[in-house]
Amino acid sequence: MDGAPGAGDLWGKFRDAERGGPAWHPLIDHCIDVAGVLEALLRQPTVRRRLARAAGLDDIDEGLIARLAFLAFIHDLGKCAPGFQAKASVERRGTVGHLSALKPLWCEGDLWLDFSRALAELGLGQWGDEVLQDYLEAVFSHHGNKPDLGFSRGSDQHLVETWRAKEGEPLRRLQEFLAVGRVQFPDGFRAAAGELPAAPSFQHLFAGLLMLADWIGSNADWFRFTEPADPPRLAFVREHAAQIVKRIGFVPPELPRPLLSFARQFDGYAPRPAQTALDGLPLPDESGSVVLLECETGSGKTEAAFRWASRLIDAGLVDGCYFAVPLRSAAVQLYGRMRRWLLATYGDAAPEPLLAVPGYFRMGDAEGTRLPDLRVQWSDLETEDRRTERWAAEQPKRYMATGFAVGTIDQALLGALAVKHAHLRAACLVRHLLVIDEVHSSDAYMTTLAERLMTLFRASGGHVLLMSATVGAGTRERLVHGRKAAPALDAAIATAYPRITPSHADPVDVADEGPGKTVAIEPMPLIDRPEAVAALAAEAVGTGARVLVLRNTVTAAIATQQALELLLPAEHEAFFRVGDIRTLHHGRFAAEDRRLLDAAVEGRFGKRAGSGPALIVATQTLEQSLDVDADFLITDLAPVDVLLQRIGRLHRHERKDRPKGFRAARCVVLLPEAADLTSFLHRARHGIGPERAYDNVLSVEATRQMVAEAPRWTIPADNRRLVEEGTHEERLRGLADQLGSAWDAYWKRYRGLAIALRSQGKDASIDYSKRFSETEWPLAAEKLATRLGAHDLLLSLEPALASPFGQKLERLRLPRWMAPKELPAEIPSAIVSGDFFQFEGSAYRYDRFGLQLIERQ
Numbered sequence: 001m002d003g004a005p006g007a008g009d010l011w012g013k014f015r016d017a018e019r020g021g022p023a024w025h026p027l028i029d030h031c032i033d034v035a036g037v038l039e040a041l042l043r044q045p046t047v048r049r050r051l052a053r054a055a056g057l058d059d060i061d062e063g064l065i066a067r068l069a070f071l072a073f074i075h076d077l078g079k080c081a082p083g084f085q086a087k088a089s090v091e092r093r094g095t096v097g098h099l100s101a102l103k104p105l106w107c108e109g110d111l112w113l114d115f116s117r118a119l120a121e122l123g124l125g126q127w128g129d130e131v132l133q134d135y136l137e138a139v140f141s142h143h144g145n146k147p148d149l150g151f152s153r154g155s156d157q158h159l160v161e162t163w164r165a166k167e168g169e170p171l172r173r174l175q176e177f178l179a180v181g182r183v184q185f186p187d188g189f190r191a192a193a194g195e196l197p198a199a200p201s202f203q204h205l206f207a208g209l210l211m212l213a214d215w216i217g218s219n220a221d222w223f224r225f226t227e228p229a230d231p232p233r234l235a236f237v238r239e240h241a242a243q244i245v246k247r248i249g250f251v252p253p254e255l256p257r258p259l260l261s262f263a264r265q266f267d268g269y270a271p272r273p274a275q276t277a278l279d280g281l282p283l284p285d286e287s288g289s290v291v292l293l294e295c296e297t298g299s300g301k302t303e304a305a306f307r308w309a310s311r312l313i314d315a316g317l318v319d320g321c322y323f324a325v326p327l328r329s330a331a332v333q334l335y336g337r338m339r340r341w342l343l344a345t346y347g348d349a350a351p352e353p354l355l356a357v358p359g360y361f362r363m364g365d366a367e368g369t370r371l372p373d374l375r376v377q378w379s380d381l382e383t384e385d386r387r388t389e390r391w392a393a394e395q396p397k398r399y400m401a402t403g404f405a406v407g408t409i410d411q412a413l414l415g416a417l418a419v420k421h422a423h424l425r426a427a428c429l430v431r432h433l434l435v436i437d438e439v440h441s442s443d444a445y446m447t448t449l450a451e452r453l454m455t456l457f458r459a460s461g462g463h464v465l466l467m468s469a470t471v472g473a474g475t476r477e478r479l480v481h482g483r484k485a486a487p488a489l490d491a492a493i494a495t496a497y498p499r500i501t502p503s504h505a506d507p508v509d510v511a512d513e514g515p516g517k518t519v520a521i522e523p524m525p526l527i528d529r530p531e532a533v534a535a536l537a538a539e540a541v542g543t544g545a546r547v548l549v550l551r552n553t554v555t556a557a558i559a560t561q562q563a564l565e566l567l568l569p570a571e572h573e574a575f576f577r578v579g580d581i582r583t584l585h586h587g588r589f590a591a592e593d594r595r596l597l598d599a600a601v602e603g604r605f606g607k608r609a610g611s612g613p614a615l616i617v618a619t620q621t622l623e624q625s626l627d628v629d630a631d632f633l634i635t636d637l638a639p640v641d642v643l644l645q646r647i648g649r650l651h652r653h654e655r656k657d658r659p660k661g662f663r664a665a666r667c668v669v670l671l672p673e674a675a676d677l678t679s680f681l682h683r684a685r686h687g688i689g690p691e692r693a694y695d696n697v698l699s700v701e702a703t704r705q706m707v708a709e710a711p712r713w714t715i716p717a718d719n720r721r722l723v724e725e726g727t728h729e730e731r732l733r734g735l736a737d738q739l740g741s742a743w744d745a746y747w748k749r750y751r752g753l754a755i756a757l758r759s760q761g762k763d764a765s766i767d768y769s770k771r772f773s774e775t776e777w778p779l780a781a782e783k784l785a786t787r788l789g790a791h792d793l794l795l796s797l798e799p800a801l802a803s804p805f806g807q808k809l810e811r812l813r814l815p816r817w818m819a820p821k822e823l824p825a826e827i828p829s830a831i832v833s834g835d836f837f838q839f840e841g842s843a844y845r846y847d848r849f850g851l852q853l854i855e856r857q
Contacts, residue, residue: 007176012079013220014088024088025225027079028180029233034142034210034217035072035185036237039065040245041209046252046319046431051205053286053461055197066188067127067196071135072210073181075142078102080174083162096159099147102140104160107151111163111171118175122182128195131203134772135196138207142214144397144420145777184234201459203772208427212401215424216244222388247388249402250428252319253349259314265344266303273511275304277500283315284504288461290454292439292480295498295510296716297469297648301437302334305465306341309433318463319431320351320403324412326441328357328587329621333598334406335362342404354392356399356407359591359794359813363393363402370811397421400428409436413446416453416765418777423766426453430462438624439479440471440641443695444754448761451478456768458482469648470641470719472727476501489730497720517715519647519665523707527636527670527686530556534563536668537615540632541574544659546605546614548630550646552638552687552694554586554619558849561617576604576616578805581848585618588815588851592807602627611657620693622649629653631662636670636686639694640703640726643669644719669707676739677701681746698732698747701739792816795839798829804848812846814839820857 012030015021041047042065052059076098078084083096105115119125124132140147151159163170182189197203217223217237222244226233245251262271262279271279274295281291291308293301309321323338325331335355342350352364361368361376368376368390376394378387392402397420399411412434415426434457442450457464466479473495474486480501486492498510526532533549537560540547551557561584568575575582578596585597604614606627622628623645629652635643651658651665672679677688677697684692688700703726713722725731736747766775793814801809812830820840830839835847841857 007080007173007180010080010085010173010177011088012076013218013225015220015225022088023225025220027076028177029226030217030223031073031076031181032184032233033223033237033241034075034214035069035181036234037217037241037245038072038210038213039069039238040241041213041250042068043242044245044251044319044431045316047209049286050430050460050462051202053288054201054205054459055199057197063187063190063192063194064196066185068188068206070181070185070188071139071206072213073184074178075139075210075214077174077177078105078140080170080177081159081162082165082170083159094158094162096162099140099143099149100156101159101162102147103149103151103156104163106149108153108156108160111160114171115174118171118178121175122178123189126191126195128198131196131198131771134198134203135206138203138772139210141207141423141772142210144211144424145418145422146775198771199459200771201456201768204423204456204766204768204775205427205430205460207772208423208425211421211424212428215398216241216248244388248391249320249351249354249389249404252313252403253346253351255310255313255345256347256349257314259310260345262307265307265310265341267340267344269303271307272300273513274299274301274498274500275307277508277510278304278308279311281308281500281502281508282505283311284317284463284502286317286461287504288458288463290458290464290466290480290503292466292468292471292476292501294468294471294476294501296719297645298652299469299498299513301467301469302337303341305435305437305467306338308465309435310345312433312463318433321405321433321435322356322400322412322429323406323435323437324409325406325437325624326409327621327624328408329585329594329598329626330437330624331355331357331407332360332594333602333626338404338406339364351403352386352389354390354399354402354405354407356396356405356411357591358396358411358792359811361393363390366390368393397424400425400432403432409442409446412436413449413453416449418764418766418775426456426766426768429453430457430460433463433465435465435467437467438645439466440468440475442475444757445761447475447478448758449765451482452761452765452767454479459768469716470644470723472641472723474727474729486729489724489728492724492728493721495720498716516717517651517665519650519667519713519715521707521711521713522666522668523671523704524668525671525673527672530559531563531566533560533634533670534567537617537634538564538567540662541568541572541613541615543661544611544613545631545662546609546629547574547616547632547634548605548622548628548649549615549617550622550633550635550649551617551619552636554588554850556636556686557584557586557617557619558852561849564615564617574613574615576600576614581804583804583848584850585616585621586850587619587621590803590807590809590812590846590851592809593803593805596805596807598626605629607653627652629655631658631666633665633667634670635667637672637688637700637704637707639696639699640706640722642694643703643707644715644722647713647715671704671707677704678739678742681742695753696732696750698736698743698750699727701743702726702732702735705735793819793823793827795827796829797832797837799832801832801835801837801846803846809846812851814844814851818842818844818851818853818856 010027011024012027013025015023078098078101081101083094084098087095104111312318338353355362366378366380368378371377392398415422415429473492477483477486480503496509500508537547537549578600628649630650633650635646680689680697684690687693694700736743795812795814803809820842830837836845843854845852845854
């Protein structure tokens with residue numbers, strides 16, 4: 001590459017000797033690779049419809065596709081700069097990144113004029129001068145977020161000189177590069193193609209699809225470096241890109257028709273009332289839909305969601321399904337149910353679902369292991385190489401590129417938060433039915449993120465299914481109808497339950513499934529006495545009962561487990577075990593151990609579990625999704641919507657072997673000894689109070705009063721009243737007035753905090769209703785991603801740690817809050833010694849009680 005090369009002599013991808021080179025891939029061919037992949041993505045029917053809806057068009061025509069492909073082609077135009085090309089030289093002098101090289105073209109006076117003139121000479125002026133900036137900024141954001149293209153006349157002056165070198169040869173080379181792009185995509189330059197869409201949602205979707213196209217098109221395993229004798233690149237890329245896009249799961253498989261009956265999809269079971277009601281709901285049109293399904297725990301919401309997804313897929317309205325749940329343990333359990341649904345629905349052609357939980361690598365029946373070079377080795381590699389099909393599973397940012405996945409809600413909400421590749425996540429996700437289970441679990445911050453994401457769904461005709469047993473009227477109005485004001489308390493209580501509330505049709509009341517479940521509510525002031533809680537559980541176990549103890553914190557759960565082990569002999573049959581090891585269930589176990597724990601829970605407490613006494617201590621991990629059926633529930637006080645979720649684990653199935661004294665459902669609610677929760681207003685304990693899981697102390701106090709006043713709750717008849725009286729703003733405001741000035745001041749602070757959280761959510765998220773050029777990536781957003789678990793650490797363990805259940809742990813997820821505050825840029829391995837390990841001066845223990853912080857630096 002000596003002398004003054006033309007655009008065809010510039011390199012776009014380089015492989016050095018350490019990676020099997022030296023070899024280089026021409027810049028023009030690499031840009032054709034990315035543009036060809038974008039074409040393949042744009043030609044997918046659902047993507048095409050979402051874009052058309054976002055732009056207010058009947059369809060996106062070939063001219064528009066060609067214009068977008070040209071824009072994809074120029075994504076790496078900064079690589080025309082000599083400073084970038086110098087990276088492949090031996091000396092590597094005066095090198096510059098290809099995005100930094102754009103600064104003078106974007107901002108500096110004369111060079112900006114030269115660049116603008118070059119674009120105008122190509123004919124880009126007819127694409128719409130005002131919106132072209134939006135699209136160019138989207139193009140230059142292909143690495144996941146908007147680069148800093150601000151030009152400083154001091155520190156960036158050398159960038160001007162590199163473009164002006166050799167009497168402007170680099171600029172002429174850039175013009176030649178742009179001209180090649182026009183030749184490749186001529187349909188984009190015909191006058192009939194029209195201006196680029198000004199609709200913000202269209203611009204954002206284009207940005208996300210381009211990020212995906214760049215990631216795919218840059219994969220040298222799929223798009224090999226050009227050889228001298230190769231045919232023209234574009235024809236090869238168009239054929240090959242269509243195959244790759246299909247293999248990674250972006251293209252949905254053909255759904256067998258006619259659609260199977262409900263019974264054939266779900267093991268011969270007849271649909272239950274909620275499932276029947278949703279199955280009979282009119283299908284929405286291309287304008288999209290938001291549907292809320294409210295019914296009690298254990299009424300079949302999961303299968304109802306799978307059936308709704310089947311109908312939308314059958315109608316061509318969605319490509320697949322992302323099933324979002326609050327907890328990692330719930331996602332792991334639901335994964336098997338999604339797998340069975342797909343096998344029943346698609347037969348031998350069933351797509352492999354993906355478990356979208358960072359730290360897990362699971363797709364279909366295969367599991368993966370992260371190798372030191374960051375590649376993933378799949379368990380069935382020796383019999384079948386399906387690495388391309390599992391590409392999306394190997395990196396959380398790519399999860400949504402597949403067709404079917406179940407994972408945590410944070411993976412969906414990262415499509416709204418202004419972090420790297422948010423647009424990629426969102427553009428892939430909007431093709432699918434997004435199911436948000438337990439929607440009541442979101443606080444003001446996460447609800448705001450959900451609203452932002454749903455703005456894009458609404459603008460592009462996407463489809464969302466919300467599910468909850470205990471959602472309040474305010475959340476229902478915000479998410480389904482986009483209204484900020486909730487109905488009055490009386491009207492909210494009078495709303496039928498169970499019910500389906502769709503945005504595209506009239507509400508549907510769900511028929512009663514039977515007489516319901518009456519639960520004896522027994523308040524006991526034992527929340528601070530784990531030994532007394534243990535004694536209560538041990539007494540019930542002595543009668544043969546299956547006992548579930550749910551504590552709000554891991555600390556309280558461990559203390560209760562240890563107290564039980566002092567009361568009962570080690571060999572007692574009731575203890576929850578994995579193999580022969582006594583243990584408990586919470587969220588601080590390694591992924592490998594959690595699989596064993598979850599399987600043991602369902603084996604001991606599930607529908608098909610045998611008779612006899614059983615005892616488990618757990619935290620919120622057993623509130624949802626896992627099939628748990630207890631005779632007797634002991635639970636910490638919590639907000640009423642959470643408490644109802646926990647009661648859903650009580651007498652979940654019909655059983656004829658419940659012991660005397662527990663044939664009717666009983667729930668002990670553990671309370672503080674004080675008459676009210678005033679002491680929790682400023683000092684949090686047991687997960688209740690400021691900056692804890694249950695920070696709305698007024699809602700918890702309202703629940704405490706209902707627990708004390710009503711000895712029996714009938715489920716589901718009382719659900720609506722209980723939820724509204726424990727969460728409705730009108731009720732809480734009145735309760736604060738009754739309790740006195742300290743509570744009134746607290747309520748004002750709490751409401752202010754909720755407003756601040758919503759504001760924080762708005763500031764840190766992407767407003768998909770604004771032009772792309774107005775989008776910002778605040779530095780705070782990356783920090784706020786920690787709230788969603790995005791910045792938890794996956795520690796390498798040196799040497800591997802032997803788990804208490806016989807697993808070899810080479811990596812362990814460390815919650816960010818447990819890690820040292822200051823971390824180095826390169827995360828070192830944790831040093832293991834027995835059950836203990838050290839990481840950056842902090843000490844931890846991992847044993848049968850899970851992960852515990854011993855000392856933090």
